[in-house]
Amino acid sequence: MLDPQLKRIARTLGPSDFPRKLALELCADCNLACSMCHHPEMRRPKGVMPFPLWKKLADEVARVDPDTEIWFSFCGEPLMEPDLLVAYLRYGASVGLRSLNVNSNGQLLVPEVAGPLLESGVGTVVIGIDGFSAPVYASVRVNGDRDTVYRNVEHLLEQRRELATGPEIQVQFIEMDENEHEMGAFARYWLERGATVKVRNKLSWGGRLDTPAHQEKEERIPCPWALTMMHVFWDGRVPRCSGDVEGEDFQANAWHSNLTDIWAHLAPYRQLHLDRRFDELPDRCQQCRDWMSGAAERVREGQLDRLERRLRKRSLPMVYAPGTTALAKPFNPLPFPEGASSPPAL
Numbered sequence: 225m226l227d228p229q230l231k232r233i234a235r236t237l238g239p240s241d242f243p244r245k246l247a248l249e250l251c252a253d254c255n256l257a258c259s260m261c262h263h264p265e266m267r268r269p270k271g272v273m274p275f276p277l278w279k280k281l282a283d284e285v286a287r288v289d290p291d292t293e294i295w296f297s298f299c300g301e302p303l304m305e306p307d308l309l310v311a312y313l314r315y316g317a318s319v320g321l322r323s324l325n326v327n328s329n330g331q332l333l334v335p336e337v338a339g340p341l342l343e344s345g346v347g348t349v350v351i352g353i354d355g356f357s358a359p360v361y362a363s364v365r366v367n368g369d370r371d372t373v374y375r376n377v378e379h380l381l382e383q384r385r386e387l388a389t390g391p392e393i394q395v396q397f398i399e400m401d402e403n404e405h406e407m408g409a410f411a412r413y414w415l416e417r418g419a420t421v422k423v424r425n426k427l428s429w430g431g432r433l434d435t436p437a438h439q440e441k442e443e444r445i446p447c448p449w450a451l452t453m454m455h456v457f458w459d460g461r462v463p464r465c466s467g468d469v470e471g472e473d474f475q476a477n478a479w480h481s482n483l484t485d486i487w488a489h490l491a492p493y494r495q496l497h498l499d500r501r502f503d504e505l506p507d508r509c510q511q512c513r514d515w516m517s518g519a520a521e522r523v524r525e526g527q528l529d530r531l532e533r534r535l536r537k538r539s540l541p542m543v544y545a546p547g548t549t550a551l552a553k554p555f556n557p558l559p560f561p562e563g564a565s566s567p568p569a570l
């Protein structure tokens with residue numbers, strides 16, 4: 225049966241003249257080598273997006289649709305370049321962009337960076353954590369230190385509280401076999417501290433990695449990533465979609481062309497999705513399962529119950545108590561309401 229969230233997402237997809245979301249690879253380097261990410265295997269050259277390229281992109285988005293969601297995230301860690309990131313966010317805000325967002329692993333989100341980031345005009349900061357205990361964190365977020373990221377995010381939340389304003393801070397939990405038993409404890413811990421908990425499926429990165437996400441082929445929907453989001457590598461190259469992480473399927477460069485024109489060139493692919501002519505899509509789309517990984521659940525304070533169905537589906541009766549490594553009483557959330565959904569998101 226098709227996941228109800230995917231059914232709802234499918235109803236929102238249609239033709240468009242400009243992407244709803246733009247994912248920008250500010251920095252293609254990374255300090256981690258996460259188990260669920262393509263980055264450790266990435267073959268294309270790594271570098272940093274120059275400011276004139278960001279200015280060109282931001283100016284066009286401001287002109288065409290300033291509500292476009294800008295995400296500083298793709299294959300790399302934006303806080304490897306903290307000063308640039310803050311400068312780019314400030315520039316985006318100065319030209320009127322209304323949705324500026326950051327994805328980070330949080331290891332480098334030290335107090336000296338947190339202050340400028342909170343006051344940069346950023347609307348959402350998503351920190352990928354994926355684990356509650358140190359061993360689980362280390363098994364997923366390879367080369368990362370669990371206590372460092374917990375300390376950094378707690379400080380970020382405290383600083384936002386002192387400012388009494390600032391971005392939404394989301395802690396992300398990608399469901400995987402190795403961490404799913406910690407989802408309840410993770411959610412409870414962070415909700416108590418004022419973060420939003422974002423739970424999402426693991427991506428296959430264009431069919432390169434295995435993912436527990438599963439839908440029958442007959443239930444396939446148009447790919448939410450391809451229909452809503454454009455990606456720009458640090459060097460201006462634009463891949464066909466988020467699954468085309470090496471930029472092998474499409475030739476375009478944002479240095480030389482407007483985003484509007486590049487999006488128009490990608491329209492035939494989007495139309496194949498919309499017409500559900502999936503067999504005519506490129507080979508990568510035949511292997512890739514990311515069309516079924518576009519849904520994310522966002523749980524805010526007072527909504528812990530929204531994780532009930534996810535946990536129950538996985539038969540997860542026991543969790544670790546917050547702040548300890550001892551088994552505690554079963555996590556026992558309230559019923560999950562029908563109709564909870566969220567747009568596709570990284």
Ligand code: SF4
Nearest residue numbers: 254258261263300329
């Ligand atoms: S998920 Fe993010 S932090 Fe982890 S290796 Fe990939 S780019 Fe780096």
Ligand code: SF4
Nearest residue numbers: 447450465467509512
């Ligand atoms: S299903 Fe196709 S369009 Fe969607 S992310 Fe995968 S390769 Fe790209």
